Amino acid sequence: MNAPLIAVEHLGKTYRLGEIHRDWLAGLAGRLRGRPRPGAPPCLRALDDASFSVGEGEVFGLVGANGAGKSTLLKILAGITDPTSGRAVLRGRIASLLEVGTGFHPELTGRENVFLNGTILGLRRREIAEEYDRIVDFAGIEKFMDTPVKRYSSGMRVRLAFAVAAHLRPEILLIDKVLAVGDVAFQRKCLGAMKDVAGGGRTVLFVSHNMAAVGSLCHRALMLRQGQVAALGPTDEVIQAYIHSTEGGHARDEQGFVSLHERKPLFAHSPLLLRAARLVDERGLPVSSARTGEPLRVDVRVEGLDRFPSAVVGLTVRSVFDQKIFHFNTAMAGGFGAASRHARETVRLEVPDLPLMAGAYSLDLLVFEPGVRLIDRVDGAAPFDVIESDLYGNGYRGEAREGLIAVRGECSIAGAEDGT
Amino acid sequence: MAKKNMEHVRRPRTGWFDLALGELWDYRDLLATLAWRNLTVRYKQSALGVAWAILKPVMQMVVFSVVFGRMANLPSDGIPYPVFLYAGLLPWTYFATTITSGTGSLLAGGNLIDKVYFPRMILPFSYLFTSLIDLALAMLVLFGMMAWYRADIAFGPQLLLFPVFLIPAVTFAGGLSLWLSAAAVRWRDVHHLVPYLLQIGMFVTPVVYAVKLLPARFQWLLQLNPMTGVVEGFRWSLLGKPVVGWGMMAGGFGIALVLLVSGMVYFRRVERTLADIL
Structure with a gap:
C-alpha cells in the first residue's frame, strides 16, 4: 500500500x-x-x-x-x-x-x-x-x-x-x-x-x-x-x-415531540402553523422508527386550523436521496370535519401498512388549501428508520438498497423453456 | 508544473523569510496570461482600443507643454520642452499606472483569491508587465518626436541603453505595488491615498522640470527618489542630456531594491490571512 x-x-x-x-x-x-x-x-x-x-x-x-x-x-x-x-x-x-x-x-x-x-x-x-x-x-x-x-x-x-x-x-x-x-x-x-x-x-x-x-x-x-x-x-x-x-437541531420534549418552532416562515408573513411532530407506536408512545408492512403513525401539532377551515394536513416521505416516495394527507383520509377544528390540534396521520423497505427516510409536513395555496411546510421535519419485519412470512429481509417499495407477490413456474 | 511526486504541506505558517520564489517561477505562464488579460480587459469595448495607450500620454504632454513649457517657462536643459517633457512623462506614466492598478490588484482579484490557489504576488506583478506594453506603444511617439527635433538633440550610442533604466523603474514599482496592495487589503484607506501621493510624486520627480531648477544643496533630496534616476537616465540615453550624479542614481536603485525585498516579506505575511479578510 x-x-x-x-x-x-x-x-x-x-x-x-x-x-x-x-x-x-x-x-x-x-x-x-x-x-x-x-x-x-x-x-x-x-x-x-x-x-x-x-x-x-x-x-x-x-x-x-x-x-x-x-x-x-x-x-x-x-x-x-x-x-x-x-x-x-x-x-x-x-x-x-x-x-x-x-x-x-x-x-x-x-x-x-x-x-x-x-x-x-x-x-x-x-x-x-x-x-x-x-x-x-x-x-x-x-x-x-x-x-x-x-x-x-x-x-x-x-x-x-x-x-x-x-x-x-x-x-x-x-x-x-x-x-x-x-x-x-x-x-x-x-x-x-x-x-x-x-x-x-x-x-x-x-x-x-x-x-x-x-x-x-x-x-x-x-x-x-x-x-x-x-x-x-x-x-x-x-x-x-x-x-x-x-434531526440534531430539533429538541424533543418529554412527550417525544420534535419542536418545529425555530424556523423562518415559508414566505414573508406566512404563519407557522406546524408546531411539533412525533412518530408513535400502537400504544401511542413516541418512537423513532417504523416497520415494513406495519402502520406508520405520525402526530402533528397544528395551530390555527380554525382560521383555515379548508386546510389539509399532509406528510411526504422522502428517501435518503431526497426523492419523494409517497404523500398522504387528511383530505385523502376523508377529512376530519370543520366542527372539530380548534385553535390548537394534534392531528394523527396513519398509514396502515407502510410499503417501505428497511432503511433511513425522512418526513416533510405540510398544511395547504387544496388547489389554492401552500400555507406552511417543514422539510425533513422528522427523520425516521424503517426496520425490517418478516413481511413475507419466510424470514426474507428486504433492504432499501434493493428497492425502496415493499411489495408482496407470487411466483410459479409458468411453463418449461420449450413451451410444453 | 507537471512534476511528479510534488508534495504540498498545509500547516500554520510562522517564518519571516519564506519568499517562495521557486513557486513564482513555476507560475510564470500565469503571470504572462494575467498581464495579457489586464491589457485586453483595459481596452475591450472601447472604440479606440489600444490607441488609448498612446493617446493618454500624448494629450498629457500637450497640456503640460502649454502650461509648464510656454506659460511657466520651466527650464529643460536646452532640449525642446515637448520632447524633454515626453521623455520624462513616459517612465513616470509607467510608474503611476502600475502603482494605481497594482494597489487594487488584490481587491480586484478577490474572487480568484477566495477560490483557487496560486502565488498571490502574481496579481500585483502582472501589472508591471501590462504597463510595459503600454509604455512600448507610447515610445513609438517618442521616437517620432526625436526624429522631428533631431537638430536639437545630441544622439549617441547610449541610445541603445535606455531599456537599462527600466530596471530600477520595474523594481521600484514592483516593491511599492507589493507594499500598497497588501496594505490596501487591511486598510482600504490606502486606495484613497494613492492618487494624491502619485500627484505629489510627479512633482518631486523631475518630470516637468530639470533638476537644476532646484538649488544645488537640495538636489540630493530629489536623487533619493528612484524615479529621478529613471527619468534622468531616459533623457541621458535618448536625448543626450548630460547626466547628474551616477552615484545618486545607484543609490536610488538601492532604495528600490530594499523596497522590493521588504515588500515581498510584508506581502508574504499578509498573504497568510488574505483569503480570510478579503
Missing part, C-alpha cells in the same frame, strides 16, 4: 469574528484616554482536530450540514487559506473547483478564459494548447468559444470550467458543490469524468449535499459536524449518519 495521497492530521482552523479594525480610530482615541483595550474578539472554530487520509484512486465524499466546515477544509487543502493548527500533506498536482467558473473573466472570450483558467490552475500554456480541442469538445460549446463569457449562461460556465479542470490531469481533484448547476445530462457526464479521473489512479475529494451523487460516486466518506469529524468510513454508513444527524 502506497502512502496516502492526502494525509490530514489534527487539522484546525479558528476564525476571529467581528469586523477587522472597525472603529480603529475611535478605539485608539479611547485607549489614549486610558480606557482599556476591548477583550479578545469571539472566535469560531470552523475546523477542529480533523484527521483522515485518502488513498490513491479513491473518490472520497465530504458531507455535513451548512457551516459544518466542509468548505473550510477544502480551502485549506487547496492552499487558499492556512490552517491554524495541525497539518495536511498532499502528494501530487492539485486542481480545485471550488466554484463555478473560478477565474473566468467576464470580458474575455471562452477561448481566452480556457487559457486563463488553465494557467491559474497551474498549467503551462503549451499543455493547455495540447488539450484545447478535447476541452472544447467536452464542454460542448464550440460555437461560443469566441464569445465573451459574460454572455454565457451559468450552465455553459460550469461546462467550460469543469472541462478545463477535468483535462488538467491532476493527481488530486477537489470539488465543492459545483455540480448543482448544469443540466442532468451534463451532471452525468461530469460524474463520469470524475470516475475516469479516479479510475486513472487519481484521487477525488467531493463535497456535495446530493446524497445520491455521493452514494454512487464515493468509496468512502467523511461527515463533519461543527468542524469535527462526526463519521468516517464506507459511504453508506456515513450517509446514514448524516441523515440521522439532521
